[in-house]
Amino acid sequence: MIIAERKPIERILQMIEPYQKIAVLGCRGCVAICSTGGDREVETLASALRLARKKQGKPLETIEETYVRQCDPEYLKPLAELKEKVEAVVSLACGVGVNLCADLYPDLKIYPGVDTTFYGANPALGEWEEKCRGCGDCIIDLTGGICPIARCAKNLLNGPCGGSQNGKCEINPDTPCVWQEVYDRLKARGELDRLTKIWPAKNWIPAGYGGPRRRVRPDLQINNKKA
Amino acid sequence: MSKMKLCVLCCHYTNEAMPEELADIPAKIHIKRFPCSGRIEVVDILRAFEDDAEGVLVAGCERNFCHNRTGSLRAAKRVEAARELLKEIGFNPQVVQMAFVPRLDTGAFIEEVKKLFEIILKTKS
Numbered sequence: 001m002i003i004a005e006r007k008p009i010e011r012i013l014q015m016i017e018p019y020q021k022i023a024v025l026g027c028r029g030c031v032a033i034c035s036t037g038g039d040r041e042v043e044t045l046a047s048a049l050r051l052a053r054k055k056q057g058k059p060l061e062t063i064e065e066t067y068v069r070q071c072d073p074e075y076l077k078p079l080a081e082l083k084e085k086v087e088a089v090v091s092l093a094c095g096v097g098v099n100l101c102a103d104l105y106p107d108l109k110i111y112p113g114v115d116t117t118f119y120g121a122n123p124a125l126g127e128w129e130e131k132c133r134g135c136g137d138c139i140i141d142l143t144g145g146i147c148p149i150a151r152c153a154k155n156l157l158n159g160p161c162g163g164s165q166n167g168k169c170e171i172n173p174d175t176p177c178v179w180q181e182v183y184d185r186l187k188a189r190g191e192l193d194r195l196t197k198i199w200p201a202k203n204w205i206p207a208g209y210g211g212p213r214r215r216v217r218p219d220l221q222i223n224n225k226k227a
Numbered sequence: 228m229s230k231m232k233l234c235v236l237c238c239h240y241t242n243e244a245m246p247e248e249l250a251d252i253p254a255k256i257h258i259k260r261f262p263c264s265g266r267i268e269v270v271d272i273l274r275a276f277e278d279d280a281e282g283v284l285v286a287g288c289e290r291n292f293c294h295n296r297t298g299s300l301r302a303a304k305r306v307e308a309a310r311e312l313l314k315e316i317g318f319n320p321q322v323v324q325m326a327f328v329p330r331l332d333t334g335a336f337i338e339e340v341k342k343l344f345e346i347i348l349k350t351k352s
Contacts, residue, residue: 008315009312009315009316010315010316013316040268040270043270044268044269044270044273044312047270047273047274047277048273048312048315048316050277051273051276051277051316051318052316052317054277055316055317055318
């Protein structure tokens with residue numbers, strides 16, 4: 001899922017400084033699952049903002065709503081009505097959601113309430129770890145299902161660096177060296193020979209070379225003229 | 228001078244104090260009961276301040292004696308989260324206090340409310 005983290009409240013207060021009535025808009029997708037932008041976080045942030053503004057002597061009125069997904073136009077239709085009731089919106093969706101809201105409603109003053117950080121897994125309650133960088137050319141078939149791009153501090157593709165000590169990364173003693181993990185995993189699977197083969201150079205074009213990436217499935221498009 | 232407003236968020240088991248038992252404390256005390264202190268959310272604490280409370284006490288069962296096993300431990304974590312948020316918006320985090328009190332012991336509960344009152348008095352001085 002996409003992982004995000006709430007921005008410092010001071011920063012959000014700066015964004016909404018000119019407004020008296022705003023909406024705090026959550027998303028029940030990834031940001032709800034990573035406990036950053038779901039219903040609970042919406043009501044908490046809205047309350048904190050009201051409290052901060054009350055302390056400043058500039059009361060703030062809020063509307064609290066959470067949509068199923070802010071990355072899908074289908075679920076953003078109610079925003080047309082909501083935007084008429086407020087001066088601005090603070091979205092707790094990931095950057096994708098905020099972008100789409102801004103694209104669909106160009107007159108809407110929408111501000112990000114979170115920083116979108118990484119694609120991660122939820123190994124334990126209250127913990128999220130980066131597992132994928134979205135490079136567009138997955139090579140983890142060669143590395144035992146472990147991504148050296150997302151999980152190596154140097155994104156190395158040709159084995160560990162000199163900072164790998166006792167299976168840990170030099171940047172942080174709590175961070176495992178992903179190349180040690182790759183080696184151990186492949187060894188256990190009897191597939192160490194994968195590491196002795198010369199890989200072709202990784203294709204970085206799908207990683208974003210050439211501007212924003214787009215995916216099309218013509219069989220799902222409604223207005224596909226070729227169909 | 229208007230009376231200090233305090234809010235107590237607690238579970239059913241930690242507070243059976245009658246209003247007259249809190250009459251010695253020169254504050255307006257609002258008590259909100261929850262089925263379990265583990266059900267108290269950060270936003271409940273913030274809303275108490277929105278409603279003009281100057282201090283909030285979250286009271287849960289003693290550690291390892293919670294009716295729902297870990298409810299009061301959860302409550303303590305929420306208190307920490309609320310303190311962090313309050314600090315971010317310029318409040319003294321001491322305005323929220325967590326108390327683990329024996330179940331059905333009114334005396335210990337009242338003592339904790341008194342302690343909160345004194346802490347708030349200090350933060351105001």
